Amino acid sequence: MIGLHNLRPKKGTKFYRRRVGRGPGSGWGKTAGKGHKGQKARAGGPKEVWFEGGQTPIYRRLPKRGFKNPFAKVYQIVNLERIEEKFSDGEIVSVQTLLERRLIHYTNVPVKILGKGTLTKKLTFRGIAKFSRKALEIIQQSGSTIEES
Numbered sequence: 001m002i003g004l005h006n007l008r009p010k011k012g013t014k015f016y017r018r019r020v021g022r023g024p025g026s027g028w029g030k031t032a033g034k035g036h037k038g039q040k041a042r043a044g045g046p047k048e049v050w051f052e053g054g055q056t057p058i059y060r061r062l063p064k065r066g067f068k069n070p071f072a073k074v075y076q077i078v079n080l081e082r083i084e085e086k087f088s089d090g091e092i093v094s095v096q097t098l099l100e101r102r103l104i105h106y107t108n109v110p111v112k113i114l115g116k117g118t119l120t121k122k123l124t125f126r127g128i129a130k131f132s133r134k135a136l137e138i139i140q141q142s143g144s145t146i147e148e149s
Contacts, residue, residue, distance in 0.1 A: 020032035020033055073110075074109060074110075075109070075110050075111060075112035075129065075130060076104040076105065076106065076109050076110070076111050076112070077111075077112050077113075077114055078098060078103050078104060078111060078112070078113055078114070079113075079114045079115075079116040079117055080113065080114070080115055080116060080117040080118065080119050080135055080138055080139075081116055081117025081118070082103055082117070083103070083113070083119065083123070084117055084118065084119055084120065084121065086101040086103060087101075087121065087123055088121065089121040089122055089123075090121075090122060090123070090124075091121075091123055091124070092123070092124045092125075092126055093123050093124065093125045093126065093128070094125075094126045094127050094128070095107055095111055095127055095128070098111060110129035110130065111128050111129055111130075112128075112129060112130040112131070112132070113125070113128055113130070113131045113132065113135045113139075114132045114134075114135055115132050115133075115134030115135035115136075115137070115138050118138065119138050119139060119141075119142040119144065120142060121142065121144075122142060122143045122144050122145075123139075123142075123144045123145075124144065124145050124146075124147060125139065125144065125145070125146045125147065126147045127147075127148075128146070131146070
């Protein structure tokens with residue numbers, strides 16, 4: 001029978017912090033669970049995993065290489081062969097439709113269409129940032145149109 005006298009929290013829901021270093025009677029006195037001596041037993045705890053005992057660390061021993069251009073323009077590329085597979089005749093190819101058909105992953109990164117493959121359908125390209133020269137030729141030959149956004 002449930003009553004106020006036997007109400008308890010569910011087992012495992014209450015956690016109490018282990019108070020170490022509180023004398024031999026507690027079971028966690030003396031070395032407080034840290035073993036004997038050594039760097040890991042001292043105040044400040046163990047060092048970081050990349051610490052090499054004071055030796056010059058590997059990230060400082062190795063030379064810095066390369067250069068990352070902060071002004072580089074990054075495009076999501078889509079080949080015409082993939083557009084040919086995923087779109088039917090007369091459809092609009094836009095950033096949103098490319099995203100829906102999982103040809104691109106982001107709407108905030110510009111799209112560039114490349115000329116690998118062929119295009120047999122008449123499509124309308126709307127709001128696409130860039131086209132390669134070969135892609136433009138293939139699109140014009142297929143009778144498709146390109147609209148600026």
